[in-house]
Amino acid sequence: MTKRNAFYAQSGGVTAVINASACGVIETARKHKNKIGKVYAGRNGIIGALTEDLIDTSKESAKSIAALRHTPSGAFGSCRYKLKGLEENRAQYERLIEVFKAHDIGYFFYNGGGDSQDTSNKVSQIGAKLGYPITCVGIPKTVDNDLPITDNCPGFGSVAKYVAVSIREAAFDVASMAKTSTKIFVMEVMGRHAGWIAAAGGLAAENEGDAPHIILFPEITFDRLAFLNRVDECVKKYGYCAIVVSEGIKNPEGQFLAEAGGKDSFGHAQLGGVAPVVAQLIKDELGYKYHWAVADYLQRAARHIASKTDVEQAYALGKAAVQLALKGQNAVMPTIVRKSDKPYKWTVGVAKLSAVANVEKMMPRNYISKDGMGITERCRTYLLPLIKGEDYPPYKNGLPQYVVLKNVAVPKKLKDEFTI
Numbered sequence: 001m002t003k004r005n006a007f008y009a010q011s012g013g014v015t016a017v018i019n020a021s022a023c024g025v026i027e028t029a030r031k032h033k034n035k036i037g038k039v040y041a042g043r044n045g046i047i048g049a050l051t052e053d054l055i056d057t058s059k060e061s062a063k064s065i066a067a068l069r070h071t072p073s074g075a076f077g078s079c080r081y082k083l084k085g086l087e088e089n090r091a092q093y094e095r096l097i098e099v100f101k102a103h104d105i106g107y108f109f110y111n112g113g114g115d116s117q118d119t120s121n122k123v124s125q126i127g128a129k130l131g132y133p134i135t136c137v138g139i140p141k142t143v144d145n146d147l148p149i150t151d152n153c154p155g156f157g158s159v160a161k162y163v164a165v166s167i168r169e170a171a172f173d174v175a176s177m178a179k180t181s182t183k184i185f186v187m188e189v190m191g192r193h194a195g196w197i198a199a200a201g202g203l204a205a206e207n208e209g210d211a212p213h214i215i216l217f218p219e220i221t222f223d224r225l226a227f228l229n230r231v232d233e234c235v236k237k238y239g240y241c242a243i244v245v246s247e248g249i250k251n252p253e254g255q256f257l258a259e260a261g262g263k264d265s266f267g268h269a270q271l272g273g274v275a276p277v278v279a280q281l282i283k284d285e286l287g288y289k290y291h292w293a294v295a296d297y298l299q300r301a302a303r304h305i306a307s308k309t310d311v312e313q314a315y316a317l318g319k320a321a322v323q324l325a326l327k328g329q330n331a332v333m334p335t336i337v338r339k340s341d342k343p344y345k346w347t348v349g350v351a352k353l354s355a356v357a358n359v360e361k362m363m364p365r366n367y368i369s370k371d372g373m374g375i376t377e378r379c380r381t382y383l384l385p386l387i388k389g390e391d392y393p394p395y396k397n398g399l400p401q402y403v404v405l406k407n408v409a410v411p412k413k414l415k416d417e418f419t420i
Contacts (some may be wrong), residue, residue, distance in 0.1 A: 148356060148361045184231070232286055
């Protein structure tokens, strides 16, 4: 096998553990120096490849690369940029091949969600179509947990843990003040079409009366009257009502309650805040005083409370991606395969990128309670192992210590510039 360089990049919304996957890729590649030369990272995802803006990870010490395992966000920068089809924009693909040739890149690792796996799949096809040999492996990542085939997605377990802990702690606060003050707390979480993150909030409710009392899922059409009746019932029964709402809930007409009107670079509707919309509805119809919060970036950046399971799986899939590539497997993605619930056991599997790209895995209806406002025991059994275990980063002066890489640029070899 001829030794060639590897390209690794991060894509889409970053997570608390995506850098753990990067750590797995780089550390594993360094153990196979006879087969893989250098690992070049794309600065800001696939854009780094198109613009020949590459980072030489060999300039980083083993200690710094190891520290990626406990550092949140994207160490090399991420992007929301979707490659068009080969025939729609052939120039993009010809540019990629040009950059890969210039830097002798024979391995392509793209770490992201559904749209990113679509990019990985398209890149895997350019070798045959444009006559350039490249082995392409996608690495799963998404807090939304909506990739198919894999049991769960790296990034989700830590967000799930953050959401469950946050709604439990906030509910203690609200319960303390409910007699004379706030009776409603609404926490908005991510989840455009799939309610996995919202469902995770349900793990906090272990006993009758525990928060959250209501969960609103994108998979369940928002029923205004049923919702208000349940809120009123909870306040009268428990003294307060704590609600977890997914950003993607829709009205009977199929419109997002929080659609802001714009589109992101992937063509998805830009969502505003649904929490204040829901909270104000309660105020207008029932008169209860409220507070609301949007977890937003906090939920996916919270490495200080990451799930140990999530960290271990993120690293393992980064490692597996390199191992698959070295075995000659192309256009594939390593997956998590659940072997048992109790005790929780899992292993690494493999899926074809063509079966993963642009497919969303929604919450099964039997994971959602019959009334559409809570989770079932089956859902709890699925979710609970994913948030277990603590993997704290090192602390200094009371603050977590995260690594900031040097990110030394690879000298450009091409004379022409490419405009994004």
